[in-house]
Amino acid sequence: MKETKLKVNQIRKAFPNLPTLQNISLELSESQFVSVLGPSGCGKSTLFSIIAGLASPDAGEVLIDGQSVTGRPGRVSFMHQKDLLLPWKSILDNAALPLFLQGVSTGEARERAQQYFHLFGLAGFENYYPAQLSGGMRQRAALLRTFLFSKDILLLDEPFGGLDAMTRQSMQHWLMEVVQELKASVLLITHDVDEAIWLSDRVYVLSRRPAVVKKVVEIPLKRPRQMNLFTDATYIALKETILDCFQREV
Numbered sequence: 001m002k003e004t005k006l007k008v009n010q011i012r013k014a015f016p017n018l019p020t021l022q023n024i025s026l027e028l029s030e031s032q033f034v035s036v037l038g039p040s041g042c043g044k045s046t047l048f049s050i051i052a053g054l055a056s057p058d059a060g061e062v063l064i065d066g067q068s069v070t071g072r073p074g075r076v077s078f079m080h081q082k083d084l085l086l087p088w089k090s091i092l093d094n095a096a097l098p099l100f101l102q103g104v105s106t107g108e109a110r111e112r113a114q115q116y117f118h119l120f121g122l123a124g125f126e127n128y129y130p131a132q133l134s135g136g137m138r139q140r141a142a143l144l145r146t147f148l149f150s151k152d153i154l155l156l157d158e159p160f161g162g163l164d165a166m167t168r169q170s171m172q173h174w175l176m177e178v179v180q181e182l183k184a185s186v187l188l189i190t191h192d193v194d195e196a197i198w199l200s201d202r203v204y205v206l207s208r209r210p211a212v213v214k215k216v217v218e219i220p221l222k223r224p225r226q227m228n229l230f231t232d233a234t235y236i237a238l239k240e241t242i243l244d245c246f247q248r249e250v
């Protein structure tokens, strides 16, 4: 039985005159990949800010390794749809930023970040600047930086939302392989049903705002997953189950 890394317990959050999260509970175990699928505006990014400790819920708690971290940042790292790389710094220094911030010396930080460049498909681009890279490469650099912030829990908020369909698909494929290699626990926010199924061990389907968990769907598809999975009967059945619940919310 894998250990529970992250537990979100009955979170509620309202903005003035805007009930946003009504009651959200979810769990993420060690080395697991879990997605939160919900319609636009239902409160997914709000939930992420709460999990990251950047906002406080009105009720409920966030536990990491069994300890409450509600309203306290620093324990998980998270990545937005926009890559937020520093345009005046090389890709290597952008990736190594979390290590610089931790006080690691420049030489050592660069060396440690560089070790991951091959896995992240960035080898040879260490000294390029963000503007010289494709959208997919920038997202991979941002993901590497996120990973170096906190190696065990990654929160990804629609990380591929700004990419074109082809790049998005190859990034989803790549991400599936890389998280397996890194053994990270990942919570992904998305409104893309295929992305959620393809990558996840479990999918939480949220309702419209004020959001509740409408359905929890386990994804028992074997890994590594291949592209022909999209025509697999189990895959199609899972997609129907999720769509049946999700389409009523969009």
Ligand SMILES: Nc1ncnc2c1ncn2[C@@H]1O[C@H](COP(=O)(O)OP(=O)(O)O)[C@@H](O)[C@H]1O
Binding pocket: 015, 016, 018, 020, 038, 039, 040, 041, 042, 043, 044, 045, 046, 047, 209
């Ligand atoms: N800081 C805030 N103050 C007031 N309203 C907010 C704030 N952040 C988000 N909202 C509102 O809460 C709702 C959910 O937003 P968000 O969490 O960004 O949704 P999602 O990420 O699912 O698209 C939206 O209606 C948004 O306008």
Ligand SMILES: [Mg+2]
Binding pocket: 044, 045, 046, 157
């Ligand atoms: Mg959002």
